[in-house]
Amino acid sequence: MKKVAFKTLGCRLNQYETDAIASHFQNNGFKLVPFDKEADVYVINSCTVTHQSDHKSRNFINQANRKNPDSVLVVTGCMANNAKTELEGRDEINYVVENDQKSSVYSLVEAHYNGEIFHPSKMNSDLFAYGSTDKGFHTRSMVKIQDGCDNFCTFCIIPSVRGRAVSRPIQDILNNVKSVVANGAKEVVLTGVNIGRYEYEHYRFDDIVEQILDLNGDFRLRISSIEPDGFGDKFLGLLNHPKMTPHLHLCLQSGSDSILLQMRRMYNIKRFKEIVNKVRSIRPDFNITTDIIIGFPNESDQDFESTCNIIKELQFGHVHAFKYSIRKGTRAERMTAQVDERIKTLRSETLRKVAEDVKLQYRNQFIGKEQIVLVEKTDGENAKGYGEHYLPVEFKGYELKKNHFYKVKITDINKDIDPVLIGEQVK
Incomplete structure (x- = not known):
């Protein structure tokens, strides 16, 4: 072999x-x-x-x-x-x-x-001809609905290496979801480069979500990552569905309108806040995670401070932050006011501490509450997995099995690791 x-x-x-x-x-x-x-x-x-x-x-x-x-x-x-x-x-x-x-x-x-x-x-160039993922590395089953991007943000090389946006036929997606659920998948994750811009015939992204939620089966649905301009009120209305997980990864990139404009992002800070507030009006503990680019050309101390402030204000559950890196062929490569690497490093350290403090504050609210955890690793009595809010949970129980849902009461937080929620199985 x-x-x-x-x-x-x-x-x-x-x-x-x-x-x-x-x-x-x-x-x-x-x-x-x-x-x-x-x-x-x-x-x-x-x-x-x-x-x-x-x-x-x-x-x-x-x-x-x-x-x-x-x-x-x-x-x-x-x-x-x-x-x-x-x-x-x-x-x-x-x-x-x-x-x-x-x-x-x-x-x-x-x-x-x-x-x-x-x-x-x-060789074959079909972007959606991947087949089963049942023997992959993840308990959650990812389903690809779209590839490529037409946004052309000034910092981004993805349109050059992934190509223009293309969407998968809706019936293929539904058949894929039915197949993975029939094979035992308990959590389906929709993925792509810019999934909010899904467009096939007269179907849009919210139509895809609605039809998947209407499928039979004991599973829950998660959205991998989505642009703030990629959905409307119909999708927001679907967040109440019992199969929909209360977690969205919304890509912010900067807390400064000036920087967002230079990045050629399709929203401003006011619009981003409106989206977050609408989501949390549906469920106050909804987990919003995000991406931040540190040290984009022309980013001033005031711009950076605005980014730190919006992280605190919106109480992100997690911030994936990385230093801006020049990508050949992008518009931002030609910008003259590049930020010194030493400044990027200092800002990274500052933002990381802000983000970690906010993450801990967000997760503290779950102590004493329950999470429905999908087990990814277990020895039968101790298990690790993710709750519906996409928070890591470690818990004790009895005859625990991988790829099964368990109701867990959160009793503590291990602040030394991530931080991870600690709990016990609810009988």
């Missing part, structure tokens, strides 16, 4: 695609092993959003080659698009597979072992 190892960087869409590719390999007789172990095939699903992402991808390429120089090494994902010439020039990489052909990674490797050498560009 040949062994295959995966390393995934970046977004949930990459995670979904890796899960599907890993399932394909296992369904055809490959054994899945950790990336730091010796394998016959290494697949690196890369990210190129920042310089740090590129650096990590290169490190994993080197790591795979050290583990087994005779392995088949496949590099795919956004860095494969953005740095294709560089990667194809490296002798240790067998195949550089762009995003359009990513679903054909297994077929490419199978052909390799059969003595048939194809260039990846000749």
Whole structure:
């Protein structure tokens, strides 16, 4: 039995695609092993959003080659698009597979072992031909509904490496959800590059959500990440549905209107606050998480302070913050007022502390309350998983099983780890 190892960087869409590719390999007789172990095939699903992402991808390429120089090494994902010439020039990489052909990674490797050498560009380019994810790395089952983006934010390279926006046929999505639920999935996560801009025939994003919520089955629905301009009142009205999880990842990027305008974002701070307030009028403890870019060109001390203030005001459940990184070919690359790296580092430290304090304040409100936890790891008596608010929970119980829902009363918070909610199973 040949062994295959995966390393995934970046977004949930990459995670979904890796899960599907890993399932394909296992369904055809490959054994899945950790990336730091010796394998016959290494697949690196890369990210190129920042310089740090590129650096990590290169490190994993080197790591795979050290583990087994005779392995088949496949590099795919956004860095494969953005740095294709560089990667194809490296002798240790067998195949550089762009995003359009990513679903054909297994077929490419199978052909390799059969003595048939194809260039990846000749393989299937169906963006939605990934198949099952039942043998992937996640308990939650991700379903891809859309790819690409037409927004062209000035800092973002994604339209260049993922292409223009394209939406999956609605019936294919519904069949995919039905299939994963029938196979035992308890949580379905909708994913894509810009899912709020889903558009297929006369269907929009809120139509997709509504029809999925109407499907039979014991499952709950989660939205992976969405732009603040990507939905309307109809979607907000669906947040009350019992299958809908009370969590949204809304991408803010900056608390300054001036910076948002220069980023070419499609909303302002007033509109963002209106959305958050509408969501929390439905459920006050609704978990809103977000992304922040630190040190975008022209970001002043006042701009940065505005960002810190809105984090405090809106009580985000989590903030994913990263320093702005110049991406070649973007409009922001040509901006002259680049922020000094030392200032970015200082601002990162400040914002991280603000975000951690707000996260702890948000999670403290759940002590004494209950969460419905989907177990991801367990030894039968101790379990780890995520509640409906997408908060990590560790709890004790009896005969606990993976991929099962349990009602848990939160009794404490472990402030040393993340922080994690601590609880006990409710009989």
